[in-house]
Amino acid sequence: MLVQFYNVSKIYPNGVKALDDISLRIERGEFIFLMGSSGAGKSTLVKMFFREEIPTRGQIFIASRSIVRMKRSEVPKLRRNIGIVFQDFKLLENKTVSENISFAMEVVGANIRDIKIRVPEVIEMVGLKGKEKCFPGELSGGEQQRVGVARALANRPLMLIADEPTGNLDIRISTEIMELLYDINRKGTTVIMATHAQELVRAAHKRIIMLENGRIISDSLAGEFFL
Amino acid sequence: MIIKNMLYFIREALNSLMRNRLLSFATISTVSISILILGIAVLMTMNAGSFMNRLESDVEIIAFLEKNLSSSQIRDAGEEIEKMDGVKQLTFVSKKEALHRLQENFGGKEYNLGTTIGENPLPNSYEIKAADPHNVADIAKKVEKVHGVYKVNYGQGVVEKLFNITKWIRVISVIFIVLVSLGAVLLIATTIRLAIFARRKEIKLMQLIGATDWFIRWPFFIEGILLGSLGALVAIVLLLLGYDSLISKTDSIYFFSLLSDPIILSKIYISLFLTGSVLGVLGTYISLNRFLDV
Numbered sequence: 001m002l003v004q005f006y007n008v009s010k011i012y013p014n015g016v017k018a019l020d021d022i023s024l025r026i027e028r029g030e031f032i033f034l035m036g037s038s039g040a041g042k043s044t045l046v047k048m049f050f051r052e053e054i055p056t057r058g059q060i061f062i063a064s065r066s067i068v069r070m071k072r073s074e075v076p077k078l079r080r081n082i083g084i085v086f087q088d089f090k091l092l093e094n095k096t097v098s099e100n101i102s103f104a105m106e107v108v109g110a111n112i113r114d115i116k117i118r119v120p121e122v123i124e125m126v127g128l129k130g131k132e133k134c135f136p137g138e139l140s141g142g143e144q145q146r147v148g149v150a151r152a153l154a155n156r157p158l159m160l161i162a163d164e165p166t167g168n169l170d171i172r173i174s175t176e177i178m179e180l181l182y183d184i185n186r187k188g189t190t191v192i193m194a195t196h197a198q199e200l201v202r203a204a205h206k207r208i209i210m211l212e213n214g215r216i217i218s219d220s221l222a223g224e225f226f227l
Numbered sequence: 228m229i230i231k232n233m234l235y236f237i238r239e240a241l242n243s244l245m246r247n248r249l250l251s252f253a254t255i256s257t258v259s260i261s262i263l264i265l266g267i268a269v270l271m272t273m274n275a276g277s278f279m280n281r282l283e284s285d286v287e288i289i290a291f292l293e294k295n296l297s298s299s300q301i302r303d304a305g306e307e308i309e310k311m312d313g314v315k316q317l318t319f320v321s322k323k324e325a326l327h328r329l330q331e332n333f334g335g336k337e338y339n340l341g342t343t344i345g346e347n348p349l350p351n352s353y354e355i356k357a358a359d360p361h362n363v364a365d366i367a368k369k370v371e372k373v374h375g376v377y378k379v380n381y382g383q384g385v386v387e388k389l390f391n392i393t394k395w396i397r398v399i400s401v402i403f404i405v406l407v408s409l410g411a412v413l414l415i416a417t418t419i420r421l422a423i424f425a426r427r428k429e430i431k432l433m434q435l436i437g438a439t440d441w442f443i444r445w446p447f448f449i450e451g452i453l454l455g456s457l458g459a460l461v462a463i464v465l466l467l468l469g470y471d472s473l474i475s476k477t478d479s480i481y482f483f484s485l486l487s488d489p490i491i492l493s494k495i496y497i498s499l500f501l502t503g504s505v506l507g508v509l510g511t512y513i514s515l516n517r518f519l520d521v
Contacts, residue, residue, distance in 0.1 A: 050435065072440075079437030090432055106235060107438035155437070 008058035020214035036211035083152030087164035142173035239446035258458025261407035268400030415510025451511030459503025
């Protein structure tokens with residue numbers, strides 16, 4: 001078991017209740033969709049995984065460690081085990097594809113030898129061979145998101161968190177990104193993806209967690225839910 | 228980890244300095260000015276101090292003796308003074324010797340003071356040198372009470388005046404230094420704040436990827452230290468050039484010789500350099516605390 005949420009609630013200082021008594025269990029190697037309309041609490045839930053938000057009540061364990069009681073100085077260690085893919089890619093515009101990926105390794109203190117081996121590896125994995133020297137501005141949206149995925153994979157995370165990774169992409173390109181994520185999942189990485197793109201989810205036959213008003217309203221396989 | 232990444236930190240710091248060239252330049256200039264004022268103040272007080280010491284060591288106490296003392300009484304008075312704490316040297320000046328000196332100083336060869344004024348009106352006296360110039364006033368007071376001494380003379384007032392002047396130099400320069408240093412620190416803080424702002428997306432990303440707080444902070448500290456120490460360096464070069472030419476210009480003026488001990492001077496310059504770096508660290512610290520949530 002990789003992740004466990006126990007009765008997690010989040011109330012923001014302005015009184016908004018974003019999450020309401022969420023309990024959740026995620027096994028190693030799972031692929032999970034987090035669904036729900038905007039305001040349902042998806043974003044807050046996603047941020048809990050890498051301790052960008054801390055629960056007001058409840059406990060969260062990742063690999064058997066409480067991340068609620070975690071010291072601030074231990075947070076970087078947690079995050080090194082979690083790759084994050086963003087809706088808006090968050091690539092550094094003044095760095096090339098290669099540099100964007102090696103940056104992620106440099107900032108966690110990887111040594112140069114590992115970086116030189118790993119960067120071409122993940123570039124090949126996401127199908128961007130030949131584009132190493134391009135700047136983000138020279139790439140299409142789909143290609144930019146591939147760089148985002150490659151960067152998230154660079155440090156060999158246990159878990160990949162993707163927050164609306166296809167939100168800015170059209171359906172054809174989105175399907176390509178999904179194939180990439182399934183592929184990563186098949187190789188053993190746990191993937192958690194927040195989305196509201198029903199057409200992608202329907203085709204997948206994966207576990208789906210539906211949120212509404214901060215509560216889980218269903219947790220099931222795709223087939224069961226949409227039938 | 229830190230040593231391994233130093234090159235990366237320095238590269239980031241230099242990039243940031245170059246990105247805000249104009250502000251970097253303004254900051255370095257302000258640091259230079261404050262260090263320059265600090266340096267001038269330090270050199271001035273140190274020179275005034277050594278000048279005063281030399282001046283004070285020249286200050287003599289002259290004890291005039293009563294007219295009708297016998298030679299043994301004169302000797303007794305001399306012995307009593309010589310036994311006092313802090314007396315370095317005692318010289319007896321007879322009334323004859325005193326007249327002789329007066330003749331040399333004022334009479335020259337045209338007037339014979341001895342015949343002009345008739346009987347020698349000058350008293351016998353002792354000239355006393357103190358081991359520590361600060362004790363001159365104390366010793367003078369004690370000498371006054373010695374039997375046979377009717378009047379004591381020393382550079383009353385001169386020493387106190389000098390003390391006052393140097394005290395004011397110190398007070399004014401401290402005020403100046405504090406104000407300008409404050410300006411320098413604030414400007415460094417502003418520069419760092421802009422550097423943080425320019426890289427805020429990168430910083431957020433670094434935090435999410437799992438960079439440690441210190442990994443994110445280091446480049447900014449290096450940038451701040453560079454701003455401070457570069458400013459100090461400019462000031463030190465200016466001071467070196469200015470002070471050297473001042474030394475060579477005042478070389479010919481007797482009694483006014485400037486402090487030129489290379490060991491003391493290099494200590495001053497090194498301290499100034501370190502002060503610049505400390506200003507840089509302070510400025511960075513302020514901005515990191517206020518604007519960087521790490």
